[in-house]
Amino acid sequence: MKPRIFLDVEAAYDRWADSYDALDNPMVYAATAALERQLERFAGKSVAELGCGTGRNLAALSRAGAAVLWGCDLSARMLEKANHAAPGATLVQHDITRPLPVETGRFDAALVSLAYEHVARLDEPAAELARILRPGGFALILEIHPFMTLSGKGAHFPDGDREIHMPSHPHSFSDWLTALRHADLTVTGCTEWRGRDFGPDAPPKLRERYADTPFLVEWVVSR
Template identity: 45%
Template sequence: MTEAAIFLPLAEAYDRWARVYDLQDNPMVFGASRIVERLAKTVRGQAVVELGCGTGRHLVLLKQNGADPLVGCDLSAGMLAQARARDLSLVLFQQDMAQPLPLADFSADLVLFSLVLEHMADMTGPLREAGRLLRPGGRIVVIEIHPFLSLSNVAAHFRDGGTIVEMPTFAHPFSDHLNAAAAAGLRIAQAREWHPRDFDGPVPDKLFKRGPDCPLLVEFELRPMTSDRQP
């Protein structure tokens, strides 16, 4: 039997997803969380901003590893309610990440995007805002569905009972990432492709749906093109 599918606006879809987001067996969410676990080993004493912070799972993990302060924004009130329930100390804003955050320039040592830029037709605005927030020596980390998959119609969706819920997504080839970074005054300092075989320990079976060598996620570290930015 074919499952029914509905298409919802972005905030409405994530509001509906929020209650079960951290409970579902989602290989992309699992992989992104493992990448952030690795990143967390490097954040002690750093100020972190996550654009598209969702349920706050990454911010709490970074906090547990010594990051402070921690700020997040998200378009979905439902996702932010989950984040507040997880940790009341998080500073959270409900807004479109393409709009300027009410934060001063040079506020962050790390700006994180995880599985959110696929929802932006043009990634330049959020990346430019991330660059504005970045302190000298800071970095922006982007984790996204690998372009090989996104260009094959793999995109954010979830099952709610017998219904598949879809939402606005945009498949970005590598050129989109390169061009958006350059337009925002950023350069790609490092890039890594993540495959199912790269994740240690227990992993969900769904991770190997396309085999151990199929690239699932891509991770970019972005830094300003010029090193003369001063607070």
């Protein structure tokens, strides 16, 4: 077993940036596949991605016809990658646990993918997500399933002969529902993705180890 190194979220993602899109990461694969099934909803919309990482999702949203793209991320190195992946997007280095630097009701839609895992409390981020959406807007949230985080699983990656870990906070379904309700966000869809739901092209670890285990949770919420 590789020795574990624990870093804060910003330092970990700065180090992960160069290999993030190249690694065979089942969770990233699952979130990407789930997003692909929802992309047409973003066509013609002004869209914010909170925790945009390397910009892979922003690039997909652009290809799907999103009209305006804005993204933020804590990691400067991730944003360097995002600048190349989605050159038409406005990008800001920002911590999503703090008030977002955009006006109220600016966006038609928002995406949060594999970012709330690193947030200790969901209340304030959910309220900010609601604030930046116009009335009638929607958000897609893709996150590691509570079954995974509550059993001690969390984001990590290999770095040479070491394994890098970072803060990962488990959120139960009651945590999610309470935070979304307090933010006046209405849940219009909730899907629990299992390994076998992603078909034969999914990474073997996802198909075999987590075939019948809820692996990813997908929330669709409306303002």
